[in-house]
Amino acid sequence: MEKDEKYLRAKRRVQNLKAFYIHLVVYILVNMMLFVINLSSDAGNWWFIYPLGGWGIGVIIHGLTTFTSGKFGADWEEKKIKEYMEKDK
Template sequence: MEEDKKYERAKKRVINLKAFYIHLIVYILVNTLLVILNLMNYEDVGRWWFVYPLLGWGIGLVFHGLSVAPFGLFRPDWEERKIKEYMKKDNRND
């Protein structure tokens, strides 16, 4: 039974990590295209507009990376630890 739980947690982490890698690849490809487009029409626009989506999306990517990192705030055992913590507090209040 415990082995099944470990397997499911590991499987969920792999799925989340795969989603992050896909997010990273799309980020790199799309932003590379945006940089190229900005370079091609810089004379018409007169500014480096690619920086805005690069930074905005980059912030989201950083948070996504932190959510799947093993040292992140919401590690796989976080929910279980919080449940036990609240149960202990509830027992003290009885």
């Protein structure tokens, strides 16, 4: 029973890390798009910095609450689950 709890806890941590990476990628892509739109519509008025800064604060907070590092790949999730389970021993 305890092993199942460790597995679920580790899986939850991995899901949180995965969610952070997805959040970061979406942040970068959307803000790149907003930058291009800003350049093509009104290059003198740099309005794209407002969503960049506001959303950036959210990404930083999300990253600080995640406190992990790793590379996102095909076997990454299982590798992280095993890593967290080993730390829990």
